[in-house]
Amino acid sequence: MAVKSDECVLSAVDLTREFIVHKIRPGLFGAIRGLLGGREKKRVLAVDRISFSVGKGEIVGLIGPNGAGKSTTIKMASGILKPSSGSIRTFGLDPFQERIAVARRYGVVFGQRSQLWWSLSARETFLALAEVYELEPREARQETAYLIEALGLGDFLDTPVRQLSLGQRVRCDIAAALIHRPEFLFLDEPTVGLDVTAKAQVRSYIEHFNRDRGVSALLTSHDMVDVERLCSRVLVIDNGRFLYEGPLEPLRDRFAPERQLVLDLEESVEGLELRTAEVIGVDGLRVEIRFDSRACSAMDVLGEVAANHTVVDFSVKELPIDEVIARLYQDGTDAREGR
Amino acid sequence: MLRIGAYRVFVHMAVREAMAFRAQFLGSLYLSGLFLLLSYYLWSAVYGEQEELAGIHIEDMMTYLVVSALVQGAVIGGTLTTLGENYVSGSIGTELIRPLSFPLVCFARTMGSVTLYLILRGLPVFLLGAILLTIQWPAPTATIAFLISLAQALVVYFLLEFTLAQLTLFTETHSAAAQLWGLIVSFATGSLIPLPFFPDTLRAILFALPFQSMFYTPINIFLGGTLEVGPITETLMAAGLPSILAALLCQTIWIVLLVPVAAGVWRFSSQRLVVQGG
Numbered sequence: 001m002a003v004k005s006d007e008c009v010l011s012a013v014d015l016t017r018e019f020i021v022h023k024i025r026p027g028l029f030g031a032i033r034g035l036l037g038g039r040e041k042k043r044v045l046a047v048d049r050i051s052f053s054v055g056k057g058e059i060v061g062l063i064g065p066n067g068a069g070k071s072t073t074i075k076m077a078s079g080i081l082k083p084s085s086g087s088i089r090t091f092g093l094d095p096f097q098e099r100i101a102v103a104r105r106y107g108v109v110f111g112q113r114s115q116l117w118w119s120l121s122a123r124e125t126f127l128a129l130a131e132v133y134e135l136e137p138r139e140a141r142q143e144t145a146y147l148i149e150a151l152g153l154g155d156f157l158d159t160p161v162r163q164l165s166l167g168q169r170v171r172c173d174i175a176a177a178l179i180h181r182p183e184f185l186f187l188d189e190p191t192v193g194l195d196v197t198a199k200a201q202v203r204s205y206i207e208h209f210n211r212d213r214g215v216s217a218l219l220t221s222h223d224m225v226d227v228e229r230l231c232s233r234v235l236v237i238d239n240g241r242f243l244y245e246g247p248l249e250p251l252r253d254r255f256a257p258e259r260q261l262v263l264d265l266e267e268s269v270e271g272l273e274l275r276t277a278e279v280i281g282v283d284g285l286r287v288e289i290r291f292d293s294r295a296c297s298a299m300d301v302l303g304e305v306a307a308n309h310t311v312v313d314f315s316v317k318e319l320p321i322d323e324v325i326a327r328l329y330q331d332g333t334d335a336r337e338g339r
Numbered sequence: 340m341l342r343i344g345a346y347r348v349f350v351h352m353a354v355r356e357a358m359a360f361r362a363q364f365l366g367s368l369y370l371s372g373l374f375l376l377l378s379y380y381l382w383s384a385v386y387g388e389q390e391e392l393a394g395i396h397i398e399d400m401m402t403y404l405v406v407s408a409l410v411q412g413a414v415i416g417g418t419l420t421t422l423g424e425n426y427v428s429g430s431i432g433t434e435l436i437r438p439l440s441f442p443l444v445c446f447a448r449t450m451g452s453v454t455l456y457l458i459l460r461g462l463p464v465f466l467l468g469a470i471l472l473t474i475q476w477p478a479p480t481a482t483i484a485f486l487i488s489l490a491q492a493l494v495v496y497f498l499l500e501f502t503l504a505q506l507t508l509f510t511e512t513h514s515a516a517a518q519l520w521g522l523i524v525s526f527a528t529g530s531l532i533p534l535p536f537f538p539d540t541l542r543a544i545l546f547a548l549p550f551q552s553m554f555y556t557p558i559n560i561f562l563g564g565t566l567e568v569g570p571i572t573e574t575l576m577a578a579g580l581p582s583i584l585a586a587l588l589c590q591t592i593w594i595v596l597l598v599p600v601a602a603g604v605w606r607f608s609s610q611r612l613v614v615q616g617g
Contacts, residue, residue, distance in 0.1 A: 075614055080435040081613070081614055099435065099438075100438045103437055106436075113432075115436065131345055134345055
């Protein structure tokens with residue numbers, strides 16, 4: 001039952017989950033037909049033969065558009081949904097068959113749905129969770145004090161959860177997910193709906209627990225800043241299949257290798273032609289140049305221009321990671337539709 | 340291993356939630372009282388000049404109504420609807436991430452709300468009815484047997500309701516299961532009409548089913564075990580047990596039989612469970 005330290009916290013092989021979706025016929029007539037003649041059934045593969053693993057101490061990002069299969073994957077990994085086929089192991093155990101043993105060792109933060117009891121205050125919640133997880137009173141006190149301090153919950157400890165702001169509630173949810181000292185966290189859109197400061201806070205908390213306690217995590221988010229800041233590796237899923245698996249940075253080189261170089265020159269030029277790059281715009285003294293980062297570096301382009309002109313200032317722009325991901329999703333859709 | 344401490348919070352939460360809606364609670368207390376009054380008038384009219392109908396004396400009938408009101412006060416709480424809503428909305432997902440058995444979480448919750456309703460709704464109506472209708476009080480031993488039987492009735496209530504709630508997974512809405520459950524509680528348990536009043540065939544069926552354990556059995560024990568009983572109790576009595584003990588044991592047998600049924604149905608439905616929502 002013990003997991004060796006070099007083993008994965010989470011590993012999936014050909015994990016698949018199928019759903020049966022009932023088609024609803026449109027209109028009143030359709031509704032009556034549906035009632036009499038049975039409904040049209042459609043099989044949908046929410047997750048389609050995916051394989052992945054999460055190592056000890058690692059934070060892996062699971063990203064993809066809405067309906068891609070992220071939540072379904074998390075539900076199977078946490079043991080609340082049974083896979084249709086393939087296998088998943090959490091701490092080396094089958095999470096569906098041994099849900100209770102597995103649930104003792106992970107924590108969950110759903111950004112969209114709180115796991116707290118609305119009428120209890122944070123303080124009462126921790127007492128209740130200490131009972132649920134059967135913590136020793138001393139252990140529970142220590143852990144609660146640590147979390148209150150680390151997450152800054154002191155100001156609203158005695159306010160019923162229903163009266164907290166979203167940012168405060170998410171912090172309480174994170175504390176609730178950590179009170180039993182889990183080895184692993186499922187973070188399902190933990191920053192959704194938060195303002196910029198609160199998002200940054202939540203990220204630094206997650207980073208803190210990862211560094212301080214070696215808690216590994218599987219994180220889903222639509223905010224690429226979360227993923228860039230926290231994840232050493234990403235899994236990009238769409239339509240139940242992985243589009244990409246690996247570190248985030250190479251993704252940019254692969255899907256958006258072009259960079260933009262913006263130069264301010266001393267005197268205006270006309271008809272500038274370059275061997276290494278393409279001039280895409282001239283506006284007075286400002287020149288915009290696009291080049292392929294795989295073929296040459298920004299210094300190569302700058303050198304070529306500087307050989308004939310005096311460069312006053314320059315900046316390099318790359319495609320924001322959001323757009324890289326958007327391009328990746330679009331590629332996935334195109335491939336599916338045979339465009 | 341059954342770890343009681345881990346489930347205590349759910350008893351506590353159920354009590355809190357039940358107390359949160361004071362106006363609703365007072366309203367239902369009023370309705371329970373009114374319902375008892377109406378049953379009193381109805382059954383007085385049914386009996387008319389007669390002393391005895393279907394083997395039940397008019398005085399026993401009045402006691403029957405008052406004890407039934409006590410149990411009704413405890414169990415008419417709509418926990419099946421709550422359970423069904425859990426499935427339909429997908430909030431069951433947040434229950435399943437905890438290292439707890441889901442059926443036991445539900446049991447803890449039901450016991451919390453049922454105990455609260457028994458004390459705050461069943462008991463006042465029962466006491467009022469007991470004074471106004473001058474009921475027959477049981478002997479001390481029968482009283483103890485009645486209290487045990489009442490506790491067992493609440494366990495049977497949970498087991499049956501939990502089992503039926505799993506229907507929600509197939510109907511994808513909780514109203515069908517809730518309506519079916521409402522019908523069963525009203526007619527198959529003897530809560531509104533004592534089982535001896537049913538026509539022969541139906542009576543034979545109802546006496547062979549576990550639903551009687553919720554109302555008819557504890558009321559029969561309250562009345563000293565003088566009412567007609569089902570085949571299991573009869574067999575136990577033929578074996579030499581006093582009628583009260585036989586009725587009590589019959590209830591226990593039903594619990595022993597229903598636990599694996601509820602566990603099995605849950606095992607089956609948890610495999611098919613689709614936790615809705617992202």
